[in-house]
Amino acid sequence: MSNNKRVLRASIATAGAIGMLALSACGAAETGKSNTAGESEKTVKLTVPSWVGAEANVAVAKEILEKKLGYKVKTQQMGEVLAWDALSKGDIDAVLEDWGHPEQEKKYIEDKKAVVKGGDLGVTGHIGWFVPKYFADAHPDVKDYKNLNKYADQFKTSESGGKGQLLEGSPDYVTNDDAIIKNLKLDLKTVYAGSEAAQITEIKKNVKAKKPFLTYWWTPQWLNSQVDLVEVKLPEYKEGCDKDPKKITCAYPNTPLQKFFNADFAKKGGKAAEFLKNFKWTTEQQNEVATMIAGDKMSADAAAAKWVEANPDVWKAWLPKK
Incomplete structure (x- = not known):
């Protein structure tokens, strides 16, 4: 969460910095090729920044991807800067809440062309x-x-x-x-x-x-x-x-918060990529889920399921066109 100011070197999570997960040195080459992009794999990998608003984004996206679109979602918690590197390698497919990283955008979008913009999250x-x-x-x-x-x-x-x-x-x-x-x-x-x-x-x-x-x-x-x-x-x-x-x-x-995708996932991620591009909600909606997680002590999955059940008119607009 950084508007090129609040950048996270690692993760922020609950008590202490919740473990930044080191990525394997033998990961995919930095070409923007996603290991699981494409519909045949039916797996989507999302990073979970450890502040609760970003956790709410991922929880709701996961609920819909798994329960409504038939994907398996793998989540990984890591710091924002590390997530950019992982995104470029295809170790993760999407970042759903970025607070602004101009250096990473230049490196991975303009120069390496390994990451692409995924659009506004809808939250400032x-x-x-x-x-x-x-x-x-x-x-x-x-x-x-x-x-x-x-x-x-x-x-x-x-x-x-x-x-x-x-x-x-x-x-x-x-x-x-x-x-x-x-x-x-x-x-x-x-x-x-x-x-x-x-x-x-x-x-x-x-x-x-x-x-x-x-x-x-x-x-x-x-x-x-x-x-x-x-x-x-x-x-x-x-x-x-x-x-x-x-x-x-x-x-x-x-700072209007942004989404970013691995370049290969954006091209070949099928309905999952289309859904994540369409995913856009309000500050109030994000806070509603975040409050259930942090304030009411619900699990992220339970909070997301409750919100999805109560707000079909919102999330159905995010679904891919048939």
């Missing part, structure tokens, strides 16, 4: 810095980054070394935050919870105690329906303001 992602609404209501000027140093003492923790803490998720995220802090001369320090799940636990604990905190956060995210967070205004994002990672001073952009 955004990353930013957030504080709880109860703190913003009591201190309205905290919503402007220019006033963050004023509140640094209130954001301090035992891990932040005398500075205000900016709570992060997994150390496998690559964010702009350290550069933003340095370049805007903010009295803050990034502190990593260890995973998305650990970050959520920390946020919930702080909210319950009505403590002030500042956190790196994003939308869409199922927790936003349960915890009221307010974004801190960073300098406006303008095209190219994030070109040099060391000099960034601007906010994160809004």
Whole structure:
């Protein structure tokens, strides 16, 4: 989940970075040829980024591919950058939620022609810095980054070394935050919870105690329906303001999330490829499934089955034309 900012070096999953699965060195050559592309194999391989919204995408796609179209779906959890390499080799067929990787797009789409665009997911992602609404209501000027140093003492923790803490998720995220802090001369320090799940636990604990905190956060995210967070205004994002990672001073952009396919799978993947190209839903729909998984503690398969049963008018439009 990276809009070329939030890139994952590995995976983000529940407690700790849920194991990035190493790919075999003897995998297919980097030609874009998918080992299971084509209808005869009837197997589709999907990567599962370990934040829950992306898990919801894969769960619903898997439910429909298996129960409605007769495919077998294999899933593999890995980091975003690693997934691009796997996609190019045909070790996976599709990435259903990408937050923007311009370097990988140039390498694998333009240069190697091993990966192709799969279209919009239909969800727009955004990353930013957030504080709880109860703190913003009591201190309205905290919503402007220019006033963050004023509140640094209130954001301090035992891990932040005398500075205000900016709570992060997994150390496998690559964010702009350290550069933003340095370049805007903010009295803050990034502190990593260890995973998305650990970050959520920390946020919930702080909210319950009505403590002030500042956190790196994003939308869409199922927790936003349960915890009221307010974004801190960073300098406006303008095209190219994030070109040099060391000099960034601007906010994160809004990023329409994208799908990408192995080039051979896109050509020969038959109904599976056509279905995945058609797969497009809203933030609200994704959050509905994500909340069942993370909030209601349902298995991803059970949540997907429940959603598919309740929303035939949505997913039937994704099915291949006969």
